[in-house]
Amino acid sequence: MIKVDHLSKTFGHRRVLQSLELSVGRGEIVALIGMNGAGKTTLVRTLATLSRPDAGSVHINGVSTTRDPITVRRNIGVVLHAPMLYPNLTCKENLRFYSRLYALDAVEKRISALLAAVDLESRTGDRVSTFSRGMQQRLSIARAMLHDPQCLLLDEVFTGLDQGSSALLDDLLKQKAKEGNAILFTTHEIERIFNVASRVDILHRGKIIFSSPVNSISPQQLFERYQEFTSESAIAIAPSRGAI
Amino acid sequence: MKFINAVFAIFWKDFLGERRTHEILAAMLVFTLIVILIFVFAFNLSVETRRSAATGVIWVTLCFADRAMKYTKCSMTPMLFQTQSQECKAWNR
Numbered sequence: 613m614i615k616v617d618h619l620s621k622t623f624g625h626r627r628v629l630q631s632l633e634l635s636v637g638r639g640e641i642v643a644l645i646g647m648n649g650a651g652k653t654t655l656v657r658t659l660a661t662l663s664r665p666d667a668g669s670v671h672i673n674g675v676s677t678t679r680d681p682i683t684v685r686r687n688i689g690v691v692l693h694a695p696m697l698y699p700n701l702t703c704k705e706n707l708r709f710y711s712r713l714y715a716l717d718a719v720e721k722r723i724s725a726l727l728a729a730v731d732l733e734s735r736t737g738d739r740v741s742t743f744s745r746g747m748q749q750r751l752s753i754a755r756a757m758l759h760d761p762q763c764l765l766l767d768e769v770f771t772g773l774d775q776g777s778s779a780l781l782d783d784l785l786k787q788k789a790k791e792g793n794a795i796l797f798t799t800h801e802i803e804r805i806f807n808v809a810s811r812v813d814i815l816h817r818g819k820i821i822f823s824s825p826v827n828s829i830s831p832q833q834l835f836e837r838y839q840e841f842t843s844e845s846a847i848a849i850a851p852s853r854g855a856i
Numbered sequence: 857m858k859f860i861n862a863v864f865a866i867f868w869k870d871f872l873g874e875r876r877t878h879e880i881l882a883a884m885l886v887f888t889l890i891v892i893l894i895f896v897f898a899f900n901l902s903v904e905t906r907r908s909a910a911t912g913v914i915w916v917t918l919c920f921a922d923r924a925m926k927y928t929k930c931s932m933t934p935m936l937f938q939t940q941s942q943e944c945k946a947w948n949r
Contacts, residue, residue: 700873712865715858739876 613638613763613794614659619668621654621818628654630818631668636763636794641785643805643826644798646815647842652798653693655815656767659796660690672763686714689756691766695748696755699741703732703751706740707758714759726754729784731777745772753781757788764788766797770804782808802831816841891917 614636621629628651636642646652657663659670661681670677672684697706704723711719727733730750740748749772756764764785770778785795785808799805805812806826812834814822821841829837874880895913899905 698869698873700876701869705869705872709865709869713862715861 613640613673614796615671616655616659617669617671619655619658619670620666621651621658621663622666628818629658629665632815632819634813634820636796638792638794639789640811641789641795641797641809643809643812644796644815645800645805645812645838646798650815651818652815653767656690656692656765656796656798659765660688660692661685686759687761688763688765689759689761690764691749691752691756691769693767695740695752697740697748697751700739702737702739703727703743704736706751707755710755710758716759722758726757729757729780730754731780746774746777749773750777750781753784757784762793764793764795764797766795768798768800770797770799770801778804779807802834805834806831814838814841887921891920 614634616632616634619629619632619634620627632651632655634642634655644652644655654663658665659672659677661677661684664678673687675683675687677684698709701709704727707723707726708719711722716722724733727736730753732747732750732754735743735747740751743751749769753766753769756766770781773781782804785797789795789810797809809826811823811825812829813820814837822837824834895909899909
């Protein structure tokens with residue numbers, strides 16, 4: 613579903629992604645971890661057609677992101693740091709707006725189902741400007757799933773979510789993966805990786821330096837691996853706190 | 857048709873937001889007052905001067921209006937969602 617070949621990206625003299633190789637198959641949930649500045653967000657933005665690669669190629673469902681970005685955009689759902697919501701519109705109006713841009717059918721039914729899935733049913737008529745960070749994040753997730761994309765690209769999607777909302781998102785992602793979607797998410801939370809992901813990749817200095825199925829590694833081993841690869845500059849927080 | 861629908865959706869979104877906040881309207885009013893004030897001080901308001909300077913005044917106002925609106929308008933539709941319109945060639949970087 614997602615295939616990245618020798619992807620490179622440079623900002624000025626700084627090489628952010630260096631001949632990166634990655635693939636995410638149908639029904640797979642891949643967690644991408646790495647230090648701040650490792651290139652996670654750049655990778656997600658490049659996959660989402662928001663940034664053009666300097667070299668290499670990205671294919672989503674066999675379609676090149678540089679040759680046919682419009683087709684790619686129809687097949688991806690993206691959550692980035694910015695929620696991409698309009699604060700002066702209500703929860704429902706935001707989703708209606710995006711439904712119109714995607715020219716979707718059965719809009720109200722979709723919206724109701726998604727708002728129920730992200731537990732925002734009781735706030736449908738409230739303006740987004742009155743929402744907390746976590747609620748905006750949940751609405752962003754609903755927005756990303758509105759058009760039933762086959763690939764989900766989620767950049768630090770668990771940030772700002774409380775335990776209940778995180779568990780809700782875990783279930784939602786697992787359900788989407790069961791339906792055959794490919795999911796790539798970046799995170800700093802080990803706990804989440806072991807709850808939801810099927811594979812974990814470590815990104816360091818623009819390269820995937822470690823990749824392993826989640827069921828063949830323990831949280832402690834992952835933490836040690838992470839430290840080993842990134843020891844020179846990593847700020848280590850004990851894995852028992854659930855974050856790296 | 858899809859393109860028209862998308863245009864209408866963007867218009868409706870901006871209209872709803874503006875109706876609730878009056879953000880653009882307030883900015884327009886302030887900008888209009890500033891423009892009038894500046895040109896009143898800048899020119900001698902004789903009929904001859906007004907005639908010769910009118911075109912320039914309009915163009916300068918339009919240029920600055922464009923700049924002013926860029927900072928106030930909340931039209932932040934990301935190109936990610938421009939699936940219905942023509943291909944957006946504005947790659948970020």
